[in-house]
Amino acid sequence: MKPDATPLDDLANREYKYGFVTPIESETFPPGLDEEVVRGISARKGEPEWMLDWRLRAFRHWSGMREPRWANLKFPRIDYGAIIYFAAPRTRSRPGSLDEVDPELRRTYEKLGIPLREQEALAGVAVDAVFDSVSVATTFQDKLSELGIVFCSFSRAVREHPELVRRYLGSVVPPTDNFFAALNSAVFSDGSFCFVPRGVRCPMELSTYFRINAANTGQFERTLIVVEEGAHVSYLEGCTAPIRDENQLHAAVVELVALDDASIRYSTVQNWYPGDREGRGGIYNFVTKRGKCAGRRSKISWTQVETGSAITWKYPSCILLGDESVGEFHSVALTANRQQADTGTKMIHVGRNTRSTIVSKGISAGLGQNTYRGAVKVLRGAAGARNHSRCDSMLIGDRCGAHTFPYIDVANATSTVEHEASVSKIGEDQIFYCRQRGISPEDAVSMIVHGFCTEVFRELPMEFAVEAQKLLQVSLEGSVG
Amino acid sequence: MLEIRNLHASVQGNEILRGLDLAVGAGEVHAIMGPNGSGKSTLAGVLAGRDSYEIRAGSVSYLGRDLLAMAPEERAREGVFLAFQYPVEIPGVRNVHFLKAALNAIRKHRGLEELDALDFLSLLREKMKVVEMDEALLQRPVNEGFSGGEKKRNEILQMAVLDPRLAILDETDSGLDIDALRVVASGVNALRAPDRSILVVTHYQRLLDYIVPDRVHVLLDGRIVRSGGRELALELEARGYGWIEGPSGAKPPAGH
Numbered sequence: 099m100k101p102d103a104t105p106l107d108d109l110a111n112r113e114y115k116y117g118f119v120t121p122i123e124s125e126t127f128p129p130g131l132d133e134e135v136v137r138g139i140s141a142r143k144g145e146p147e148w149m150l151d152w153r154l155r156a157f158r159h160w161s162g163m164r165e166p167r168w169a170n171l172k173f174p175r176i177d178y179g180a181i182i183y184f185a186a187p188r189t190r191s192r193p194g195s196l197d198e199v200d201p202e203l204r205r206t207y208e209k210l211g212i213p214l215r216e217q218e219a220l221a222g223v224a225v226d227a228v229f230d231s232v233s234v235a236t237t238f239q240d241k242l243s244e245l246g247i248v249f250c251s252f253s254r255a256v257r258e259h260p261e262l263v264r265r266y267l268g269s270v271v272p273p274t275d276n277f278f279a280a281l282n283s284a285v286f287s288d289g290s291f292c293f294v295p296r297g298v299r300c301p302m303e304l305s306t307y308f309r310i311n312a313a314n315t316g317q318f319e320r321t322l323i324v325v326e327e328g329a330h331v332s333y334l335e336g337c338t339a340p341i342r343d344e345n346q347l348h349a350a351v352v353e354l355v356a357l358d359d360a361s362i363r364y365s366t367v368q369n370w371y372p373g374d375r376e377g378r379g380g381i382y383n384f385v386t387k388r389g390k391c392a393g394r395r396s397k398i399s400w401t402q403v404e405t406g407s408a409i410t411w412k413y414p415s416c417i418l419l420g421d422e423s424v425g426e427f428h429s430v431a432l433t434a435n436r437q438q439a440d441t442g443t444k445m446i447h448v449g450r451n452t453r454s455t456i457v458s459k460g461i462s463a464g465l466g467q468n469t470y471r472g473a474v475k476v477l478r479g480a481a482g483a484r485n486h487s488r489c490d491s492m493l494i495g496d497r498c499g500a501h502t503f504p505y506i507d508v509a510n511a512t513s514t515v516e517h518e519a520s521v522s523k524i525g526e527d528q529i530f531y532c533r534q535r536g537i538s539p540e541d542a543v544s545m546i547v548h549g550f551c552t553e554v555f556r557e558l559p560m561e562f563a564v565e566a567q568k569l570l571q572v573s574l575e576g577s578v579g
Numbered sequence: 580m581l582e583i584r585n586l587h588a589s590v591q592g593n594e595i596l597r598g599l600d601l602a603v604g605a606g607e608v609h610a611i612m613g614p615n616g617s618g619k620s621t622l623a624g625v626l627a628g629r630d631s632y633e634i635r636a637g638s639v640s641y642l643g644r645d646l647l648a649m650a651p652e653e654r655a656r657e658g659v660f661l662a663f664q665y666p667v668e669i670p671g672v673r674n675v676h677f678l679k680a681a682l683n684a685i686r687k688h689r690g691l692e693e694l695d696a697l698d699f700l701s702l703l704r705e706k707m708k709v710v711e712m713d714e715a716l717l718q719r720p721v722n723e724g725f726s727g728g729e730k731k732r733n734e735i736l737q738m739a740v741l742d743p744r745l746a747i748l749d750e751t752d753s754g755l756d757i758d759a760l761r762v763v764a765s766g767v768n769a770l771r772a773p774d775r776s777i778l779v780v781t782h783y784q785r786l787l788d789y790i791v792p793d794r795v796h797v798l799l800d801g802r803i804v805r806s807g808g809r810e811l812a813l814e815l816e817a818r819g820y821g822w823i824e825g826p827s828g829a830k831p832p833a834g835h
């Protein structure tokens with residue numbers, strides 16, 4: 099008796115509804131990377147000399163580096179000479195007000211559910227819209243600046259707040275940190291900058307919405323967030339890209355700095371184009387994200403929901419410098435079809451009585467490969483440091499894989515580090531139980547997976563949690579039946 | 580309502596059901612008894628559409644339709660409910676959310692409007708009274724960490740909310756204290772109606788003091804070997820299964 103195939107047999111094509119291309123003319127550099135290209139990008143953006151020097155130092159360092167191959171990822175060699183390193187929508191230089199944004203770009207963001215007119219925007223969310231690595235609009239700037247909060251494109255910050263940028267840029271992720279961070283430091287085109295002054299609680303969620311459009315173009319944005327003493331900000335990041343047959347490189351850097359008693363909550367819903375069922379196309383996502391808890395009782399909390407990209411390589415980390423500072427990492431990573439993810443975190447305990455929490459939920463379906471890689475390092479001076487890590491993996495079907503690599507390095511005997519891990523196969527029993535209650539197999543899988551991730555979703559701001567849940571559902575479509 | 584003819588079902592090459600016949604009319608309550616391993620849960624699973632069984636021969640007609648051709652969720656939406664012998668845990672999914680999703684899937688299929696949170700809660704409150712279940716269990720993940728008795732009550736609550744036409748209870752009385760047994764029985768009795776049928780799998784005649792069956796059947800080695808009124812249950816309780824002849828004519832070995 100087989101009225102239908104077993105629900106977990108196969109992972110069919112998933113629909114990617116953000117796969118459209120915006121018909122807009124863009125200005126691009128010829129492919130390839132040398133000093134001239136770096137100078138060209140800097141000149142194109144009208145940057146001061148210190149910025150150019152910074153880029154050139156990074157470029158020279160990068161030229162002598164090799165692409166890292168230690169991750170549990172299989173992909174062909176990337177030809178860095180074939181990539182275009184700068185693309186920008188060709189519109190009037192930079193719109194003076196939101197009403198002047200190119201209508202084609204406005205339509206693009208509307209289609210993505212991100213209205214760029216403030217009166218239509220999600221209540222309580224300010225958006226920096228980054229299109230092909232160039233910031234095209236930032237909402238609610240005036241309202242925020244009344245509180246002394248700076249929220250603008252990176253380029254603008256370089257022009258208008260050079261002292262802040264110079265002070266903090268590269269202070270968490272040095273330009274020489276790793277291959278992809280060095281590359282980004284040399285060629286980054288734009289991104290978001292945020293500064294929250296002493297004692298201010300940012301009254302709205304700040305968000306950057308990244309959109310890749312141009313073909314054959316690498317995407318290199320940079321985000322820098324600085325939160326002063328006793329201040330707080332919650333930051334959201336979303337990303338999508340068109341469906342294309344070739345792979346595209348995305349190498350971003352995010353740096354967070356929290357001073358005494360400051361807290362930063364950084365949430366990501368990553369939905370870059372994942373490639374098709376046969377593994378054609380999709381984004382190669384190599385991202386360096388790190389936060390520094392620079393003061394006493396500073397707190398940085400990363401939450402990520404990673405459902406897109408052909409390859410994900412990212413380890414949002416915390417350096418817990420200040421005494422009693424707190425680092426958190428909450429992650430859901432889903433790999434379906436032929437997607438691969440090698441993701442996790444690093445918690446580096448430097449200060450006394452520092453605490454960190456890691457919750458990682460990996461879901462693999464189809465031929466997906468999902469690796470958790472995490473490091474907990476307790477330095478000699480970190481008396482009373484505490485870490486708790488939990489890594490759970492769920493397998494849907496029997497052709498996918500889950501892998502866990504926890505590294506623990508403790509140099510202080512008064513610290514406690516706990517690691518728990520589990521791997522479960524989504525149960526035929528669970529699915530049958532749901533179906534016996536009238537629930538379709540698709541809804542059953544999505545419900546069970548959602549239940550598995552519930553702890554992480556709780557960490558997301560409200561609207562984002564709903565979004566993330568929908569995304570997971572779409573990503574799993576076709577993983578049953 | 581339900582008519583099973585010459586049903587043969589195997590698991591991994593072992594034939595478990597070997598020519599089972601059973602008819603349950605509308606409005607009737609039938610009890611199925613039989614020794615461990617005789618195929619009672621297999622029968623329940625086959626009726627609900629669990630796909631680990633291979634149907635070698637036979638037919639099952641439910642409300643005039645070919646039940647075996649229907650997907651499990653379709654059977655559920657058409658009114659087949661199975662109270663599981665071992666209810667399944669679903670971590671992270673709140674019980675109340677699960678039940679609402681199930682009810683709305685069924686209502687949608689029946690052309691009824693989906694219930695919103697408020698209407699659903701008031702329906703739920705009313706049904707909760709029958710099973711005397713602790714409200715806190717609604718907010719907890721489905722069956723996770725529930726005691727054995729709590730799981731069984733939860734099954735009965737689901738049954739009451741989903742309003743089935745054919746309810747199959749697989750040893751819902753096992754492991755229950757006397758109070759819980761009463762609760763399960765009153766849940767079932769509340770469901771008794773002329774257009775509904777109930778199949779109760781049990782090892783204990785005690786349950787049948789509360790749920791008085793129209794018919795009692797003995798399942799042995801994959802077949803119904805004897806049927807009778809409620810007095811058959813009393814006789815089984817007194818004498819065990821040893822005196823009943825198996826389908827092959829041989830008596831089952833002692834302690835089977």
Ligand SMILES: Nc1ncnc2c1ncn2[C@@H]1O[C@H](COP(=O)(O)OP(=O)(O)OP(=O)(O)O)[C@@H](O)[C@H]1O
Nearest residue numbers: 590591593595614615616617618619620621622631
């Ligand atoms: N997946 C399986 N693989 C092999 N044998 C199985 C499987 N499932 C059931 N069986 C066997 O089928 C037979 C009938 O099992 P079933 O669960 O239907 O019995 P039951 O009458 O419900 O018993 P109990 O009273 O103990 O609940 C048993 O011998 C059991 O071991």
Ligand SMILES: [Mg+2]
Nearest residue numbers: 619620621664
């Ligand atoms: Mg049984």
